[in-house]
Amino acid sequence: MADINVDVLVIGAGPTGLGAAKRLNHINGPSWMIVDSNEKAGGLASTDVTPEGFLYDVGGHVIFSHYKYFDDCIEEALPKEDDWFDHERVSYVRYKGLWVPYPFQNNISMLPKEDQVKCIDGLIDSALECRVANTKPKNFDEWIMRMTGAGVADIFMRPYNYKVWAVPTTKMQAEWLGERVAAPDVKTVVKNVILGKVAGNWGPNNTFRFPARDGTGGIWIAVSNTLPEDKKRYGKQGEVTKVDADKKVVTFSDGTTIGYGSLINTMAVDQLAEKMGNMSWFSSPRGSTTPRPMSLVSVSAASAPSASVTSAGFTSLRTTAPSIAPPSSPTTRPTTSRRRTPSSLPYTRLMAARLTPAKRRRARTGRSCWRCPSRQ
Numbered sequence: 001m002a003d004i005n006v007d008v009l010v011i012g013a014g015p016t017g018l019g020a021a022k023r024l025n026h027i028n029g030p031s032w033m034i035v036d037s038n039e040k041a042g043g044l045a046s047t048d049v050t051p052e053g054f055l056y057d058v059g060g061h062v063i064f065s066h067y068k069y070f071d072d073c074i075e076e077a078l079p080k081e082d083d084w085f086d087h088e089r090v091s092y093v094r095y096k097g098l099w100v101p102y103p104f105q106n107n108i109s110m111l112p113k114e115d116q117v118k119c120i121d122g123l124i125d126s127a128l129e130c131r132v133a134n135t136k137p138k139n140f141d142e143w144i145m146r147m148t149g150a151g152v153a154d155i156f157m158r159p160y161n162y163k164v165w166a167v168p169t170t171k172m173q174a175e176w177l178g179e180r181v182a183a184p185d186v187k188t189v190v191k192n193v194i195l196g197k198v199a200g201n202w203g204p205n206n207t208f209r210f211p212a213r214d215g216t217g218g219i220w221i222a223v224s225n226t227l228p229e230d231k232k233r234y235g236k237q238g239e240v241t242k243v244d245a246d247k248k249v250v251t252f253s254d255g256t257t258i259g260y261g262s263l264i265n266t267m268a269v270d271q272l273a274e275k276m277g278n279m280s281w282f283s284s285p286r287g288s289t290t291p292r293p294m295s296l297v298s299v300s301a302a303s304a305p306s307a308s309v310t311s312a313g314f315t316s317l318r319t320t321a322p323s324i325a326p327p328s329s330p331t332t333r334p335t336t337s338r339r340r341t342p343s344s345l346p347y348t349r350l351m352a353a354r355l356t357p358a359k360r361r362r363a364r365t366g367r368s369c370w371r372c373p374s375r376q
Contacts, residue, residue: 002249002259009250009258010034011240012266013232014043018223020264022073025227033231033258035238035250040217041224043266047217055215062208063219077222084209093156104156105148105184106199109192115155116193122149127186140172147183240267243275 007030010017017034018041024032040046048056065071078084091102100110108119126149137143144157161169192199211218224232232238233252242251249259265272 002257004033004256005259006031006033007261008032008264009260009262010264010266011250011272012036012043013038013041013220013224013234013238014266015045015220017043017264017266018220018227019073020266021227021231022223025231030261033233034227035233035240035252035258037235037239037253039235040221041234042217042220045216045220047215049215057216059216061216062210063216064208073223074219077219077226078211083212085212087208087210089206089208093160095156101198103181103184103199104160105152106189107192108152108189109196109198111155115151119149119151119155120190120193122151122153123184123186123189125149137174139170140174140177141169143174143177144169152184240275242277243272245276 008020008024010020010024010032013021013034013036017036021032021034024030036043038046042058044059046058048058050056063074065074089102092099093102093104094100095104096112096115098110101107105119108116111119126146129146133146137146140161141153141158144153144161148157158169161172165172188199191197210216214221237252237254237256239253240250241253243263244251247259248261248263249257250263251257
């Protein structure tokens with residue numbers, strides 16, 4: 001018999017876990033609790049503070065959204081005008097001793113002449129290919145070649161994205177792009193090259209808000225503060241030591257046990273398997289028929305689907321539970337940091353697979369064209 005029993009237990013108080021807790025609190029239906037081994041909320045989106053008071057954002061440090069449900073959640077957490085600073089993004093790419101304004105592919109007018117010729121040649125070829133293409137790009141590299149050509153691809157897009165994602169562009173899908181990567185307009189690029197002009201600022205985050213205090217991590221601390229105190233367990237009392245998936249009981253470092261009906265897990269999946277006492281999942285050889293755990297349960301601020309960890313170690317997702325239905329307003333998960341997963345674990349592809357908001361956006365807007373909807 002567990003010391004505490006809830007319908008839904010959320011492990012992890014990063015943006016994903018907090019989003020699940022906010023939704024559960026909003027619908028005021030199933031009983032729930034959120035736990036985290038850290039004393040403060042934020043997870044990998046938190047901010048470290050040095051003894052001297054300097055702030056270091058652990059993960060992503062800018063969030064932006066077009067979704068009212070998410071925006072309302074942040075506004076509720078930090079409602080005052082002096083809670084935020086408004087900034088205009090100023091970004092450059094360092095190339096051959098030059099500072100090239102972001103996005104690079106829109107500002108090849110700043111490059112040496114031989115590189116300008118190479119990039120324009122590739123852009124013309126890609127524009128001609130786009131006219132006859134009747135299929136979507138199979139991967140990110142095909143998208144780059146079709147949208148920017150070989151010049152921009154070789155000079156910037158391929159090496160830059162490999163540096164960012166540590167995965168070759170040929171092994172990344174293209175569905176996640178959405179508004180994150182600018183597709184250059186050939187006429188504008190050529191005109192700017194001839195006139196020696198620089199393209200204007202671009203992107204959904206060309207202006208953005210940043211917390212006036214506590215760094216990006218302060219956002220998630222503030223979001224956590226909007227949740228009931230009696231439904232949060234942080235620090236040692238929230239540190240998971242064992243997950244008994246058969247009995248649906250989680251044990252914590254202080255000895256407390258919590259029984260759950262459904263478990264929403266956002267901690268690293270290898271840690272989850274370790275807490276379940278099932279690390280054999282991570283040592284099955286390539287080609288083995290032994291199954292491996294599939295993925296983390298990921299819940300956005302707008303929906304908290306019921307998820308349970310089975311005795312086999314898999315995470316199953318049931319999004320049709322009527323008691324935890326999503327609101328009518330669309331939403332996306334908050335921007336989160338990229339989790340560095342050890343190369344020995346089979347999850348690097350899963351991290352890229354989670355970045356697919358473009359497909360959902362396309363379904364909502366009704367756009368059938370594969371090209372990015374933000375370029376008009």
